Amino acid sequence: MAYNLGSVGTAYNLGYTGTYTGGGITYSYVLTSHGEAHPNSIMADANFATTGTVELAVISDTDQAKVQIDWQAISDGQLWRQDVNTLDAVTVTASSDTTATFTLAWRTPDSSTGQFTGTLNIDGTGAITLSVAVPTAGTYTPGDTLSFTPTWNETVNVTGTPAINFTIGGSARQANYASGDGTDTTVFSYTVQAGDEGAVSVGTLTLDGGTIKDAAGNDADLTLNSVGDTSGVLVDGVSPVISVNPLTTLDTSPIVSGSAGDATSLTLVVNAVTYNPTPSGGTWSQQLPTLALGDYTMTLNGEDANGNAATEQTATLSIVNELSNANSILQPVLKSILSPILEDVA
Secondary structure, eight states: OOOOGGGGTOOOOTTOOSEEEETTEEEEOEEOOOEEOOTTBTTGGGOOEESSOEEEEEEEESOTTTEEEOHHHHHHHTOBHHHHHTTTTEEEOOSSOEEEEEEEEEEOTTOOEEEEEEEEEEOOSOOOEEEEEOOOSEEEOTTOEEEEEEEEEEEEEEESOOEEEEEETTEEEEEEEEEOTTEEEOEEEEEOOTTOEEEEEEEEEEOTTOEEEETTOOBOOOOOOSBOOOTTEEEEOOOOOOOOOOOOOOOSSOEEEEEOTTEEEEEEEETTEEEOOOOBTTEEEEEOOOOOSEEEEEEEEEEETTOOBOOOEEEEEEEEEEEETTEEEEEEEEEETTSOSOOOOO
16 A cells, blocks of 8 residues: 555655654654665665664655655665666556656754655556558468567567457458567467468457556557558468369260369379369360270369369269160260269260
């Protein structure tokens, strides 16, 4: 609890002796067993070296609404000057960053007197973001990391897992806090997942049960200021969907065709012979050489321009001899491996 002598409205003269009564508690404001003065002591200017009683009194406090001097902490703790100036012996009630001053007087057993005027730099507001760096423009695929990096106007301390909320193609995602505790730069990251697709747009910063505070314990302002341009940040986590179409021609040199999805490269293997049909407008086709009667195992795979691999497709091409009007016709038939029973074509 902070006890501020000035708060009772009395101007205490230098060297004032007695007790302080406030808040239902009475304290003597004398410091005993002071010891030899430290070079940075609040009483260093007195140049005394005594273990006797030193009397202290706060004789001014310029803005009680902003700061309260904790007289007891100064008396009992024999604080050095830097301790007072770094708020170790004050209670801050300010709602903005400001300064306040106070004067501390003392008298030694030989009646020597002196005073020390301290200036307190008060941090009454939380950290704010100066800017937010976003991922470099480009296309990101599954396994890639999207990093968002707020830079603050002061050092922040982070607990838990706050997150930056953003969207990929309009779908909500979260970049979780990854690093930066105790610095003015924090990193939030998200790993691209299969199925993520589209442009990136940054939303809000949320605590999600964690905290972001400055060194004085003020809560940070969660507004994301000066967010970088994400118009060139794209995500492609969708694999091409490729397929093989049923054959409709009667030819021993069939043209096998199908859908390529957004695949930019395809590999077709027929009985261990590799072909590389070129996708065009979402379709593909491949002329095969003249085939003898029999079954031909086919596999088809590929990937899009960003390296997303398609699910491999497997089928069987069968060349069969079917009698029609007493003429022997060799007819290729493509059958899915999921339907292994060959059906005759009328």
